[in-house]
Amino acid sequence: MGFYVAQLLTGLANASSLFLIACGLSIIFGVTRIVNFAHGSFYMVGAYLAYSIVALFPGSILGFWGGVIAAALIVGLLGLVVEMTILRRIYRAPELFQLVATFGVVLIIQDMAQAIWGAEDKLGPRAPGLSSAVRIMGEPIPEYDLALILIGPAVLAGIWLLFHRTRWGVLVRAATQDREMVGALGVNQAWLFSATFVLGAALAGLGGAIQIPRESVNLQMDLSVIGDAFVVVVIGGMGSVSGAFVAAVLISVLNAFAVLVYPQISIVLPFVVMAVVLIVRPYGLFGKEGSGHGAPTEPEQPLRLMSSRATLVLMALVFALAASPLVASDFASILLVDLMVATLFAVSLHFMMGLGGMVSFGHAAYFGVGAYGAAMAVSYLGLPMIPAMIVGPLAAAVAALFFGWFCVRLSGVYLAMLTLAAAQILWGVTFQSQEYTGGDDGIVGIWPASWATSDQAYFYVAFALCIGGIWFLRRVAHSPFGYGLRGVRDSDVRAEAIGMDVKFHQWMGFALAGTMAGLAGVVFAFSKGSVFPDVLGIGQSVDGLVMVLLGGIHALAGPILGAGVFVLIEDWVSRLDYWRFIFGMIILGVVLLAPDGVAGGVDRLMRALGLRREGQT
Amino acid sequence: MKPMRRKILGALAALPMLGMIPAAAQAQEKIVIGEINSYTALPAFTEPYKKGWTLAMEEINAAGGVNGAMLEIISRDDTGDPSTAIRIAEEMISRDEAVMLFGGFLSNIGLALADFAKQKQVFFLASEPLSDALVWSKGNRYTYRLRPSTHMQAAMLAEQAAKLDKKKWATVAPNYAYGKDAVAAFKSELTKLQPDVEWVAEQWPPLFKIDAGSTVRALERSKPDAIYNVTFGGDLAKFVRQGSLRFLFEDRPVVSLLSGEPEYLDPLGDEAPEGWIVTGYPSMDIDTPEHEEFGAAYMERWGEAPKTGSIVGYNSVLSIKAALEKAGSTDTEAMLAAMEGLEVPSSPTGPFYYRAADHQATMGAYVGTTALVDGKPKMVDWFYADGANYLPSEEEAAKMRPAE
Incomplete structure (x- = not known):
């Protein structure tokens, strides 16, 4: 019996960590509809910052928790910078386009973290005062796990109070349901979005910072966590914070017991759970219909067949490609x-x-x-x-x-x-x-x-x-x-x-x-x-x-241009030192210059130069 | 949209010219060698490795090069993706005119490059990949491997494990080919030495995503007498921390693969477990004249102690030099002939040779126990285990390779 209780507690402690990582993602998506790939990067930066700050106050309880909070706040600030310099400029872009920008941010942060903290893994200190284990029903349970089991619900309660007892929270919930309407009522959306993004980023930073007594801080943290975070958010229902909590508990506890029976299962378990939940409940456990969509964008122009001149040009290009091995x-x-x-x-x-x-x-x-x-x-x-x-x-x-x-x-x-x-x-x-x-x-x-x-x-x-x-x-x-x-x-x-x-x-x-x-x-x-x-x-x-x-996404030529740009730039840039940073910067540059994608940017350029008439695709 | 496309094609058409410029400007004779590794995906291991081969190359060139020509190593990042590694290899062969390739850390990239070498008939020296398949079940005549393989290192540990005389063993290994091979090799070697051994539990956490608490609990439940660990990197840190918090290692010997390598041991700091039997590399503690010379040169060049990767990188280039000198040319067939039984008479880790039958180098590893000395983790009571003693005989090994 004691054994199973201990396993349950282990699962719950993991659930708290997972929830802390995922809740910020859910909040950001709920309001801004941004699928934020950089969430894992915020998590990693939070862990590294906490490692560095806590190291300044060895053995001090205040220093440890102060360091964790400070790390979260700094990551919130980082979120603010990302939101204000990049994302704010592209909210009107087609659905999911912001994802590309966050992908660029991921690359940049990877190289910056390596440049600042070095390649070697870092092992943070154990939490002062919570560094050993207590016996519960004869089984040793780390004290820090018990603290985590309390911290998760405490953060959930804090978010709940923030959302239900403050005006800001009411606006956030309103925006989650209908952001057009909130905007129509005179709420400054830009401010609301920034604040939400900062909160989400700070929560990710907190999630990372709080992990340092449990695991080493390393450069693989960002990508290893992002998949699971998305799974938790989706199982819970996009934008539902309590849903994320339930989902985190579900996955972690299932995993804690599954490894006893079939140790290999861990590798796919979260995704199997997600598939089952989505088949049974198409909007996740607590999601609402429509919670998985962005704002309605302008209807697209219908596709038109190319003019005969354009067809000739295209044919010529294909022939040029066909002839290229003869010369290249x-x-x-x-x-x-x-x-x-x-x-x-x-x-x-x-x-x-x-x-x-x-x-x-x-x-x-x-x-x-x-x-x-x-x-x-x-x-x-x-x-x-x-x-x-x-x-x-x-x-x-x-x-x-x-x-x-x-x-x-x-x-x-x-x-x-x-x-x-x-x-x-x-x-x-x-x-x-x-x-x-x-x-x-x-x-x-x-x-x-x-x-x-x-x-x-x-x-x-x-x-x-x-x-x-x-x-x-x-x-x-x-x-x-x-x-x-x-x-x-x-x-x-x-x-x-x-x-x-x-x-x-x-x-x-x-x-x-x-x-x-x-x-x-x-x-x-x-x-x-x-x-x-x-x-x-x-x-x-x-x-x-x-x-x-x-x-x-709105042009048939889009994927062709996108693939060309992506493959050629990556092949060239990966020859350089810090190529991820450079590649990320190039992606951000393209994103900011052409919020409708390369095809849209080229299209606008040609119209500006008078080379193309309206309505042609 | 169309002018854009034309621009791309124009840029593409110009690409081959890039390769021509440096070739024309070169005066002194040189030997171009291609090197590919996962520099961004696994910097903790590949950075010291790069420093190692750079040092060897600089020393060789300072001493006049090989066969009167300077060594030039072009190095590229494979981004951790086998298909990118293949593309880079193609470029090195066809455009940069590299005479051979070396490198690789991840087993899958090693296998992809080995197969590429076979298809394109290029000599490939796999420096770091540990996979047994590389020289055995998927071995080919164009591929050699330097580092002691999974099987060799597991066999070194099994020999020590048998001396513990523990009956019930549990294993924990990351759930991918390396982990599986490492467990299989250890089980078969230990069973040979100690037929009454019992395997009471095995845990397979996903690589770099170990749920350490649950894994430790599951191991504890089987009440093993001893534990064999294959986790490394971030997984190892979590496993050690959760295991010591939950008393998993109390009165239980642990035998652990690679954990004595500074790349994995150093980050554990004062929480490094004591008394684990490990394979690894005691770095500056090695007091052979060859190693002291290497260690001093490395310290001076890079301002830090060498790690396992450093020694692998350094020995790779020493091997290449020996092969080029023996072959007397950069012709692939001549180099392959030279590699058969090639002896590297002097290296920081001692002499080793490349076995003709299975293309595996006999470079060994250090076996010892972990300890904290002045609060810093170290390997103590170590000895050098010569790889030749932990390999199947050349006849047996040759039988494991596919027919050519």
Whole structure:
């Protein structure tokens, strides 16, 4: 009995840490609708700051807790800087665009933290006065765990009081429900948003600072926590702080007991819980309908076919690309293959997000299934390259049909998070099934057939598949099916009223996008000769997302430009020292100069120069 | 949108020219070597490593280079992603005309580069990846490995563990290939030495996301006589802290892989566990003349004591130098022939050679116990375990490799 009580207490202590990390994210999203990737970075900075400040007062109880609070306040200040210099300028940008800016912030903070605190892990002191364990029912329980179990609910109560007993809190709650209306009533939104962002950032900093007696402070903290934080927020319902608390308890306690039975489960447990919760309750445990959407943005311009002159120019460019291996070096061909793979991946994601209105945080799932499908066809079935290239997209199609069926029943960020859960579960299974997928040692030896081994020959294989895929998706966008998909995106009620099967349209759109991502994955696998679970990972999904958003979600050319900019800049910049800082700065620069993405920026530039008439896409 | 695209293509078309400029400007003869590692993803290990190979390169060039040519090492960050590593490798081979590649820390990147080396017929010296598969189940004729592998280090610990004469063992390892290999190797080696050993629990926390409290509780519940630990980095710190808070290590010996490496031991500070049996690197305590010379040079160049990564980086370049001298050219086939049984007669860790049968170097590791000396964690009572003694015989090893 004592053993289980102790395990429960351990779970509850973890729940408090998790809640502290996640609640700020939930508050920020609730009011500003910003999906803040930099939340993990705030958490990491909080931990580092607390480590440095507490070290000034060794052994002092006041010094410890004062240091923790000071760290949280400084991180709040950092949040203010980020909000005022960057995010405030792009609130009017298309939904989720701010995510790109926060991605830039993540990169910058990673390099700055390494420059300031060095590469070696830091181990903070134990909390003075709470440095040992007490026996409860004969089992040792660390005192600090008990303190955490109290701190979590105390912070929850504090937030509740702030939201229910202060005017500011009432405004925040009002803005969470309807920020247009709050603005119409004369509340200064800019001020409200800044204050909310500061509060959220400070809570993240507090979450990090309070961890230092439990774990070492290191440079991997930011990314290791961000996934779990999102999961907690989504399970609880976006914007619901008490929901986040319940979700944190649910996940942590489940994990504490699950490791007793099946130790390997930890790797996917949060995502499995999230998937189950979202399937049963589409808005999370305490979320309200519509809580997963941003403000309604301006309806998009309808897509128009290109003029015949523009078509000729495009054709010329494609021919130039086709002829490039004849003049360029081998390495240029290799880089162009990577570029084409990234472009097809981004175009397929854009097909889903831009045309279908279904945001995906887990598009890498289908890219990865395509790559693994082809790799396993080669290594287990012994298929040659061409048949394996057919197996890959088919496998991706099956996976997309399966997961898509669940996903299209949701909308907004909840849909996005269910796609992420699907991707993470696939990643976990791939990672774990060492005997079939090679685990994280991956599958190697997936090289092109002998006639296609030269860099030039493979370039043409990739060219045919990727440009073909992009052309196909473009055709579909202009087909009746594409019109239907956009109609469903713009108004599902009206689409349904004229007799369209809304869910079926979305499902098919999802599956098509997944299949094409799978095709990109196949080309990728043969160009690299190996596949590893990273291809299914969050990093790959985020890269695609950043490409699409950076390029401009409202234009068909957006993902093409986004992928081009992203791949080429990264390839160039990663040769430099502190390249993450530079890359992050470039991303922020693009974001601020072109809040409608590269495509939008180029479009405005051309109009300003008088090179293009209104209404052309 | 279209002018933008044209600009991109224009920039692309200009890319190959970038490579031509430095080549034309060079006067003295040089040997270009490509080096790839996870500099941003794992700086704690790769920074000392870079300092190590830089020092070796500078010393060699100051002494006149190799075969009359200067060594030039182009180093790139693989961002922790195997596909990026492959792209960089392609660029190094096709544009920079690197004669060979070395580096790698993560096992998956090591395996990807090894397979790339096989496909493109380039010599690759895997410096740091520990994976057994690299030289055994997925070995190939173009790939050699320097650092003592997971199996070797686990075998060194199993030998010490058998002397403890404990019956019930629990294991804790990060849930990925390295952790699994390390547990499997330790289990099989210890069972050979002590057939009555019982395995009462195993825990597999996700890498860098250990729920240390729950893991410690779950281990405690099985009441093991001794514990074998494979966690490292941030996971190790959490595990040590939660374990000592909850008395997991009271009267229970712990055998722990790599935990004596300064990269992992130093951050634990005065909370470092005492009496753990570990593999690692006692750094400045090593008093062989070769190591003292290396240690002093390293201190002078970088102002800090060398770490495990430093020694791996340093020995990598020593190996490359030996191979180039023996081959007498930079031709891949000549270098591969030179690598078979290549002896590195003098290195800071002592002499070692590359086994012809499985391409594994016999460079060893240091085995000792952890202790706090003046409040700082250290390895004490250590000895150098020569890698050759912890490898299967060359015939057995050759059988584990795929047919060429």
